[in-house]
Amino acid sequence: MIIAVFIVGYLAIIFEQSIRVNKTASALLMAVLTWMFLFFYAPNTQALGEKVYEISQIIFFLLGAMALVEVIDAHKGFKVITDLIQTHSKKKMLWIMGLTTFFLSSVLDNLTTTIVMLSLLRRLVPDSKERWILGAMVVIAANAGGAWTPIGDVTTTMLWINGNITTLQVMKILFVPSLIALIVALFLFGWNLKGTYAKVVERAHEEAVEPGARLVFYCGVGALIFVPIFKALTGLPPFMGMILSLGALWLITDVLHSPYEKREHLRLPHILTRIDTSGILFFLGILLCIAALDVAEILRSLAYFLDQTVGNVSLIVTLIGLISAVIDNVPLVAAGMGMYPLATYPPDSYLWQMLAFCAGTGGSILIIGSAAGVAFMGLEKVHFLWYLRKVSLIALLSYLVGVAALIVQQSLFS
Numbered sequence: 001m002i003i004a005v006f007i008v009g010y011l012a013i014i015f016e017q018s019i020r021v022n023k024t025a026s027a028l029l030m031a032v033l034t035w036m037f038l039f040f041y042a043p044n045t046q047a048l049g050e051k052v053y054e055i056s057q058i059i060f061f062l063l064g065a066m067a068l069v070e071v072i073d074a075h076k077g078f079k080v081i082t083d084l085i086q087t088h089s090k091k092k093m094l095w096i097m098g099l100t101t102f103f104l105s106s107v108l109d110n111l112t113t114t115i116v117m118l119s120l121l122r123r124l125v126p127d128s129k130e131r132w133i134l135g136a137m138v139v140i141a142a143n144a145g146g147a148w149t150p151i152g153d154v155t156t157t158m159l160w161i162n163g164n165i166t167t168l169q170v171m172k173i174l175f176v177p178s179l180i181a182l183i184v185a186l187f188l189f190g191w192n193l194k195g196t197y198a199k200v201v202e203r204a205h206e207e208a209v210e211p212g213a214r215l216v217f218y219c220g221v222g223a224l225i226f227v228p229i230f231k232a233l234t235g236l237p238p239f240m241g242m243i244l245s246l247g248a249l250w251l252i253t254d255v256l257h258s259p260y261e262k263r264e265h266l267r268l269p270h271i272l273t274r275i276d277t278s279g280i281l282f283f284l285g286i287l288l289c290i291a292a293l294d295v296a297e298i299l300r301s302l303a304y305f306l307d308q309t310v311g312n313v314s315l316i317v318t319l320i321g322l323i324s325a326v327i328d329n330v331p332l333v334a335a336g337m338g339m340y341p342l343a344t345y346p347p348d349s350y351l352w353q354m355l356a357f358c359a360g361t362g363g364s365i366l367i368i369g370s371a372a373g374v375a376f377m378g379l380e381k382v383h384f385l386w387y388l389r390k391v392s393l394i395a396l397l398s399y400l401v402g403v404a405a406l407i408v409q410q411s412l413f414s
Helices: 002-014 023-041 045-074 090-105 110-124 128-147 154-161 167-190 213-234 238-257 261-266 268-274 277-295 298-309 313-323 329-339 350-362 371-380 384-390 392-413
Strands: none
Touching: 002 023, 002 277, 023 277, 045 110, 045 154, 045 213, 045 238, 045 268, 045 277, 090 110, 090 128, 090 167, 110 128, 110 371, 128 167, 128 350, 128 371, 128 384, 128 392, 154 167, 154 238, 154 329, 154 350, 167 213, 167 350, 167 392, 213 238, 238 261, 238 268, 261 268, 277 329, 298 329, 313 329, 313 350, 313 392, 329 350, 350 392, 371 384, 384 392
């Protein structure tokens, strides 16, 4: 019955647009029903408490991170980055956007980075059809950039908070494969891309930045970078560092804006209303549901089946990455964490590093495979079939080359 609830709930999430039921509602219902049926068979309050403790760390971390990003965005702080792009050349624009997105998403999350870069593209390239290729590149770059740091992607953050990976190791091991995947995509996209954008929007009369924009931008980015340092120095969970960073930025913005009544929109009480609460609750529902499957030992049985039928860990994780193009990578990584215990695969094992890379980059293959792709689809009204025809093969090739680079790197340095 638990498996049936999960399948029906997940189908509802996949076909959200067709059935017109928000995926968050489906995820929350699925979560409670799976635990309800689990308690009918074997009540286990202790297991539920342990899972809620684990999941709450992820939720608190995401809330803090999203609040920090919203503070920067409310001050128009990201204009610090967007003003650096001065070229009209199509090929140069492609490379600048790709590399900027790659490194920005390693500090921010890939979804936020995608939204910021797409917003910039609207000002630089007014023709929507010309923007689509650049936007597709942004999706691939954001997913690749988010895979190699513990704060760049929700799935990598989950592995980091759970202790499956550590900050320096994941950055050291995944940076090169992620960068190679990006460069492959850039070369393939730019192969026949020539000329310049005929009408680039002039930025002289753009909306001005808010007071303190640069200070908030640098403090906000510094606060995000400080989180893994805080964990290394204190040993406290990452969400504590994120809460500390949020509190510090809250203090800074209060000092900056409290004397001015007209700046209330730049203070945290107002900015917190802009956080995507629906997205947070979606993660909560998905993680609770996967936790129920873990407690019921369904995931362990699945791991045993894959080991017996496929056998090769690299192939299994590569397939998980391909599946993440269809199914959201959050439940796939949560399932992987439940399938393979830390006792068997200790922190920073090759399995966890490869899972972080594959789940993060594999979602680029289809436009529905990642939060970045879904944002691109919604903001630019991109058709699923257009992405499939023009982008999916390039994304697949970049993914496979990145996986190959990771495997070769592992064999050379293990």
